Amino acid sequence: MFELNLIKDKAKSRQRRRIIFLSVVSILFLSGLLAIVVGSLFWRETITVKNAQVEVARIQGSLNDLKTKLDVQEPAARKRRNALIEAFQEDVLVRQDRPYFNPILEDIAQHHPSSANFWYNSIQISADTQPNSGLRGQAGEDPYAASKSLMGTRGLEANGYIQIEASDIVTESELLQVAGRMDGFLKLVGKPTFNVDVAAEITPGGNPEESRYVPFTMRAAQTVFRSEAP
Amino acid sequence: MAADSGTGSSGDWTAGIVAIVAALLLGSAIPVGLYFGLYRPKVAERIAAQENKTKLEVEMNAMIARQEFVVKLESEADSVAERIEEIEKPFALPDVEKMDVPEVHEALLRLAKLHNLGLLPERQQQLRAEIVFPAGQRIEFPHGLMATKLKIETHAYFHDFGRFLTAMETMEKFVIIPESLICTGDSNGGSRHMFRMNVYVIERRDVDAIGR
Numbered sequence: 001m002f003e004l005n006l007i008k009d010k011a012k013s014r015q016r017r018r019i020i021f022l023s024v025v026s027i028l029f030l031s032g033l034l035a036i037v038v039g040s041l042f043w044r045e046t047i048t049v050k051n052a053q054v055e056v057a058r059i060q061g062s063l064n065d066l067k068t069k070l071d072v073q074e075p076a077a078r079k080r081r082n083a084l085i086e087a088f089q090e091d092v093l094v095r096q097d098r099p100y101f102n103p104i105l106e107d108i109a110q111h112h113p114s115s116a117n118f119w120y121n122s123i124q125i126s127a128d129t130q131p132n133s134g135l136r137g138q139a140g141e142d143p144y145a146a147s148k149s150l151m152g153t154r155g156l157e158a159n160g161y162i163q164i165e166a167s168d169i170v171t172e173s174e175l176l177q178v179a180g181r182m183d184g185f186l187k188l189v190g191k192p193t194f195n196v197d198v199a200a201e202i203t204p205g206g207n208p209e210e211s212r213y214v215p216f217t218m219r220a221a222q223t224v225f226r227s228e229a230p
Numbered sequence: 231m232a233a234d235s236g237t238g239s240s241g242d243w244t245a246g247i248v249a250i251v252a253a254l255l256l257g258s259a260i261p262v263g264l265y266f267g268l269y270r271p272k273v274a275e276r277i278a279a280q281e282n283k284t285k286l287e288v289e290m291n292a293m294i295a296r297q298e299f300v301v302k303l304e305s306e307a308d309s310v311a312e313r314i315e316e317i318e319k320p321f322a323l324p325d326v327e328k329m330d331v332p333e334v335h336e337a338l339l340r341l342a343k344l345h346n347l348g349l350l351p352e353r354q355q356q357l358r359a360e361i362v363f364p365a366g367q368r369i370e371f372p373h374g375l376m377a378t379k380l381k382i383e384t385h386a387y388f389h390d391f392g393r394f395l396t397a398m399e400t401m402e403k404f405v406i407i408p409e410s411l412i413c414t415g416d417s418n419g420g421s422r423h424m425f426r427m428n429v430y431v432i433e434r435r436d437v438d439a440i441g442r
Contacts, residue, residue, distance in 0.1 A: 020246035031257025038264040045272040052279035066293045070300060076442070077303035083373070083441025084310040088374040090319045090375040094405070094432060101408045102396040109392060123413040146369040147377065149411055150430055160415070223248040 013099035014036065017063050097151055101125055104156065116178045119213070120160035127154055161213035162196065175214055192220040246364040311437050318407050321434035324378050330364040331378045332432045334404050335369040338382065345394040350424055365428065374440065377407070377430035384425050388413075389427050398429070405432040 044217035322331040353359040365379040409428040
C-alpha cells in the first residue's frame with residue numbers, strides 16, 4: 001500500500017509538475033505572444049511616426065521654401081501692382097487734365113465786344129504766376145513742383161489798346177463795361193481784371209468822336225483751362 | 231498519512247502556484263512594460279507628429295492661398311501694364327542724354343514749316359538755328375512720369391501760330407503740354423509777331439521697370 005501510494009504520489013507529483021510546467025510555459029508563451037503583439041504594434045507605430053516625420057520634414061521644407069519665396073515675391077508683386085496702378089492713374093490724369101492754350105488764343109482772336117476792337121502789344125500765358133501760390137512757396141522742397149505747376153492753373157496777362165469807335169463811350173467805367181463784355185475770357189480764365197489808362201489814350205485822326213485808342217492791361221485770375229472749356 | 235499527504239500535496243502545489251504566479255507576473259510584465267514603456271510613448275509621438283503634420287498642412291494651404299494671391303497680383307500688374315502701354319502710345323521716346331525728344335522735335339519742325347512759321351529776326355543769322363529746340367530740362371511727375379521741355383520761338387502771323395498751336399495740341403501721336411506763352415506784338419505795327427513758347431513733351435515709361 002505504501003508503495004502504491006508512493007507510486008500514486010509520484011504520478012500525482014508528475015501530473016502536478018506537468019500542470020505547473022504547462023501553466024508556466026503557457027503563461028510565458030502567452031506573454032511572449034503578447035510581447036510580440038505589443039512589439040509589432042510598436043514597430044508599426046515606429047514606422048508610422050517615421051513616415052509622419054519624413055512627411056512633416058518634407059512639408060516643413062516646402063513650406064519654408066515657399067514662405068521664403070513668397071516673402072520676397074509678395075511685397076515685390078504688391079509694390080509693382082500698386083506702382084503700375086499709380087502710374088496708370090497718373091497717365092490718365094495727365095491726358096485728361098492737361099491744359100490747352102488754343103482755346104484762349106481763339107478767344108483772343110474771336111471774342112470781343114462789337115463796339116470795340118482789342119489790339120494787343122503783348123499776351124502772356126504762364127504757369128503759377130500768383131505770388132502767394134502754394135506751389136511757388138514749396139518749390140524749393142517739393143521735387144514735383146514743376147510738374148504740379150505744369151498741370152496746374154495758368155494766368156493770363158495782356159496789354160494793348162482798346163479801339164473805341166462809338167462816341168458815347170467816354171468814361172473809364174464805360175470802357176471797363178466794354179472790356180467786361182468779353183464773354184469768352186469769362187468762361188476760359190475767369191473774370192479778367194482790366195485797367196484802362198484813359199489819360200494815355202491816343203486819337204490818331206485828332207478827332208476823338210471818330211476813333212481813339214485807350215491803353216489797357218488785362219489780368220485773368222489763375223484758372224485751370226482745359227480741353228472741355230467751351 | 232492523510233495529513234502528511236495533504237500537507238505534502240499542499241506544499242507541492244504551493245511551490246507550483248508560486249512558480250505560476252511568478253511566471254504570470256514576469257510574463258505579463260514584459261508585454262505590459264513594452265506597452266507602457268515603448269508603445270504608448272510611440273503612439274503619443276505619432277499623434278504629435280500627425281498633429282504637427284495637420285498644422286503644417288493648414289499652414290501650407292494658407293501659403294498656397296498666399297501664392298495664388300501673389301499670382302493674382304502679378305496678373306493684375308500685367309493687365310495694368312498692358313493698359314499703360316496702350317495709354318502711353320502717344321507718349322514720346324526721349325533721348326535722355328541730349329534732353330531731347332527727337333521724334334517730337336522733328337514733327338514740330340515739320341508742323342512749323344507747314345504753318346509758315348519763321349525764325350525770330352535775331353536768330354535768322356545764327357547757324358543751325360531752329361524754331362523748335364530742346365531746353366535742356368526734364369521734369370518728373372510724382373509717380374514717375376517724365377517730361378522733356380522744348381522751346382518754340384517763332385516769328386509768325388497770329389492765325390498761323392494759332393493753327394500751329396491747335397495742330398500741336400491735338401496731335402494724336404504725341405502728348406505735348408504747353409507751359410507758357412509770350413506773344414509780343416510787332417512794334418512797327420506789322421502783322422507778324424514774336425511767339426516764345428515752352429512746352430513739355432510727355433515721355434513714354436519703361437513699363438517693365440515700374441515698381442521694381
